[in-house]
Amino acid sequence: MKTFSISKTVLGGLLGGALMAGMLSGSVQAQTAEPQSLTDLLRTIEQAQKQESAEAQRRIAEFRRDRNRQRELLNQANADLRAEQRRSEELEKRFDDNDRLTDQLTAQYRERLGALNELFGVLQQYAGDLRGQLATSATNVEFPGRIDKIDQLIAKTAEGSTLPSINEISNLWVVMSQELVASGEVSAFNAGVSEGGNSTDKRVIRVGMFQTVADGDFLKYVLPEGSDEGFLEVLPTQPGGAVGATAGALSNAQPGTLVDFAIDPLRGQILELEGQKPNFEQRIAQGGTIGYIIIAIGIFAVIFTILKLIYLLIVGGKIRGQIKKTEPSEGNPLGRVLKTYHDNRDVDVETLELKMDEAILKETPKIEWGNTFVKIISVVAPLMGLFGTVTGMINTFQAITLYGTGDPKTMAGGISQALMTTVLGLCVAIPTVLLHSVLASRSKSLIHILEEQSAGIVAVHAERENQNARPA
DSSP, X not given: OOOXXXXXXXXXXXXXXXXXXXXXXTTOOXXXXXXXXXXXXXXXXXXXXXXXXXXXXXXXXXXXHHHHHHHHHHHHHHHHHHHHHHHHHXXXXXXXXXXXXXXXXXXXXXXHHTTHHHHHHHHHHHHHHHHHHHHTOTHHHHSTXXXXXXXXXXXXXXXXXXXXXXXXXXXXXXXXXXXXXXXXXXXXXXXXXXXXXXXXXXXXXXXXXXXXXXXXXXXXXXXXXXXXXXXXXXXXXXXXXXXXXXXXXXXXOOTTOOOOOOOOTTTTHHHHHHHHSOOXXXXXXXXXXXXXXXXXHHHHHHHHHHHHXXXXXXXXXXXXXXXXXXXXXXXXXXXXXXXHHHHTTTSOHHHHHHHHHHHHHHHHHHHHTTHHHXXXXXXXXXXXXXXXXXXXXXXXXXXXXXXXXXXXXXXXXHHHHHHHHHHHHHHHHHHHHHHHHHHHHHHHHHHHHHHHHHHHHHHHHHHHHHHHHSOO
């Protein structure tokens, strides 16, 4: 068995080299087994150094190839940049040439257009005015599709690159003439009419440029926002009275007949305001509870006055009938007064006169009964109207206190009550004053007949008494 001796210095150098080789070749794996001796360790280190050297050479070669490739790409990019710069210069030059050519052609176009340029400007202006008129005209429903043609003409005249054709220009004249003729005629046609959100095909009658009616109802032309085509719609609230009746008269009129018709020069705006006016029932409702009370006492006063007049007419007829009779009847005031005379023929004149006056005084309250009641109503009615006015103004001031004066509708209820109760009070007071005058006059005439007949009887009785008192 051989033994080797090696110095510590040599052994340390070998170990240091091995450790350095292991650090530099961290990715290289040993292809042999674990060294069993220093000779094997040295051999392993030498192999690792060779592998690392080969790997380094490979990496250096790969880096050089990449560097050459990047230089080639850079040269290609610079070449492309120079080519694009040359192309940009060519395009700029072509653009400038085209711009100059466009200016020359535009100047040539304007020079050749001459007076037509001003003509097309006027044409565009009139077409725009006509389009605005058609958009708000009810004739647009009867003659649809006209606005599109006008828009095409406006677009061509505004653009200036294409001249409008003769047909397009003549179409403007046709539409203007059609609108002019339609403004002076009454036309009937079928169209969809909207009512309550539902559209129904109806026979529509158009009166010039003012109004349209269908089935006795006034219509209005509605143009939705952002749209060129409108539609006909029934007015939500139709005007009443004679104005509303004209729509039905026109709808039911035969062709060629003349009928009265209410014309709205504002194309339906006045009719809408007329429709918003409250009717008779709504006016009465504005008076509130006080208004209904005033109406009730007014109706009662009228009924009472009519009954009292009937009573006075009957009594007057009986009195006139009694005048023609000789025998007194207790079924009428004059008969009862005459009965007093027949019962007291033998008394003196003074006593008879007192008896007759007493009989007349008994009949007077029956004849004048109720006249004071009608007079009281004629005084109470305006006072109640004044009371309603005060309560209505109180409600108005309360609304102003709560909501301010920004919205007049909050005050409308109180003001309506204040004014309506005053009107109702006057409407009751004025007739009742007249009715009271009629009743008082009629009653006085009957009492005057009684007094006249009584005075005549007394005069006859006095004459007889004087004749009897004369000496034979």
